[in-house]
Amino acid sequence: MRRSTGLLFVAPALLLFGMFLLYPMLTAFSYSFFSWGGTARGGFVGLDNFVTLFTKPPFTTQVPRALLHNVLFFAGTMLIQNTVGLGIAFLLYRRNRTRRALQTLYAIPYLVSPIVIGYLWTLLLSPNFGPVNTLLGKIGLESLALPWLGDPDLAIWVVIAISVWQWIGFPVLLYGAALGGIPEELSEAARVDGAGHWDTFRRITFPLLVPAIGTVSVLTFIFAMEAFALPYAIGGSIGNPAGATDFMSLLFYRTAFDSGDPNAIGVSSALATLLFIVIFGGALAATSVLRRHEQKITA
Numbered sequence: 001m002r003r004s005t006g007l008l009f010v011a012p013a014l015l016l017f018g019m020f021l022l023y024p025m026l027t028a029f030s031y032s033f034f035s036w037g038g039t040a041r042g043g044f045v046g047l048d049n050f051v052t053l054f055t056k057p058p059f060t061t062q063v064p065r066a067l068l069h070n071v072l073f074f075a076g077t078m079l080i081q082n083t084v085g086l087g088i089a090f091l092l093y094r095r096n097r098t099r100r101a102l103q104t105l106y107a108i109p110y111l112v113s114p115i116v117i118g119y120l121w122t123l124l125l126s127p128n129f130g131p132v133n134t135l136l137g138k139i140g141l142e143s144l145a146l147p148w149l150g151d152p153d154l155a156i157w158v159v160i161a162i163s164v165w166q167w168i169g170f171p172v173l174l175y176g177a178a179l180g181g182i183p184e185e186l187s188e189a190a191r192v193d194g195a196g197h198w199d200t201f202r203r204i205t206f207p208l209l210v211p212a213i214g215t216v217s218v219l220t221f222i223f224a225m226e227a228f229a230l231p232y233a234i235g236g237s238i239g240n241p242a243g244a245t246d247f248m249s250l251l252f253y254r255t256a257f258d259s260g261d262p263n264a265i266g267v268s269s270a271l272a273t274l275l276f277i278v279i280f281g282g283a284l285a286a287t288s289v290l291r292r293h294e295q296k297i298t299a
Contacts, residue, residue, distance in 0.1 A: 028269045029269070029273050031265055031269035032049050032266060032269035032272075033045065033047075033049070036263050036264070036266045037263075049263070049269070049270035050273075050274065052267055052270070053271060053274065062243070063248075063251065063271075066239075066250065066251045069244075069245065069246055069247055070225050070227070070247055070248050073159065074224035076157070076163075077163055077164055077220055077223075081163070081168055081170075082171045082213070082216055082217070082220060084164070085168050085169075085170070085171030085172045085216075086171060086209075086213075088168070088172050089171065089172045089173075089174075090179065090205075093176060093180070099176070103172060103173060106168055106169035107169035107172070107173060108169070109166045109169060110166050110167045110170055112166070113229065117162065117230065117233070118162070118229065118231075118232070118233025121162045122149060125148040125149055125158065127147045132145075132148070133145035152242045152243075155235065155245050159230065159231055159234055159235075162234070163227075166230075167223075174212055174215065174216055175212055175216070178209050178212035182208050187200050187205070190203070210293060214287070214290035214294065217290065218283050221286060222283055225248070225279045228253070231245050231250060232249075232250060237253055237254055238250070248275050249275075251271065252268055252275065255267055255268040255271055
């Protein structure tokens with residue numbers, strides 16, 4: 001009886017998941033094994049569409065480049081956003097009066113659509129009328145007034161910085177909640193034994209934060225590998241300048257809707273399947289490693 005009641009409550013969620021996530025995913029997977037003439041499905045071609053991604057231009061250049069940008073995006077956000085977010089959460093944890101207000105301020109940017117954030121920062125960083133370069137010029141730092149989104153060597157790092165600015169509130173909230181769940185008695189006992197603040201954090205607080213760190217890391221990886229709205233708003237569908245902000249999701253979009261290839265459905269479905277394998281495999285591997293590390297700490 002209890003099982004039937006539980007299934008009844010989760011049935012609407014399972015139905016929506018099946019209709020809008022599972023079915024489209026399986027459909028795209030099946031499409032990748034067929035040739036297409038526009039929207040008319042042709043014959044079964046096996047792995048030919050996947051071979052196209054690695055052997056035929058422009059994919060031989062664009063797939064490695066876009067995947068590299070996704071990896072750099074993940075590495076940058078993971079290193080900066082989550083490290084700084086943990087530091088901010090730890091500092092706010094000690095501020096009882098203003099903690100909630102400051103957490104809300106940090107969380108506001110990630111409540112805004114990434115595409116809005118992207119267009120906003122495109123205006124702010126404009127070399128012609130953007131207030132950032134204007135301010136740098138007025139305070140005597142003209143040498144730092146750069147074409148932030150026009151330099152191919154700089155653009156991807158600017159995208160990372162904008163993403164960090166928008167999503168910093170996410171790890172702040174998660175780490176703040178995790179810190180609130182750590183018994184204060186553990187830190188007090190460590191201080192009684194003569195441990196300083198750093199030793200207490202390194203030997204007690206940090207190990208107990210490993211589950212939260214693992215959750216944030218996996219979610220950051222998934223977000224970075226499927227990022228679309230922010231790079232699209234900043235660099236368009238071709239990842240301007242000169243493909244410096246191209247991502248796998250943008251490559252999929254171009255292949256599916258802008259390539260003009262009669263077999264666009266087949267190749268883009270293969271690309272979507274490849275991206276899913278990378279995300280699923282990476283998330284699964286990271287979860288496994290973090291779980292083993294957590295077991296070693298708590299053993």
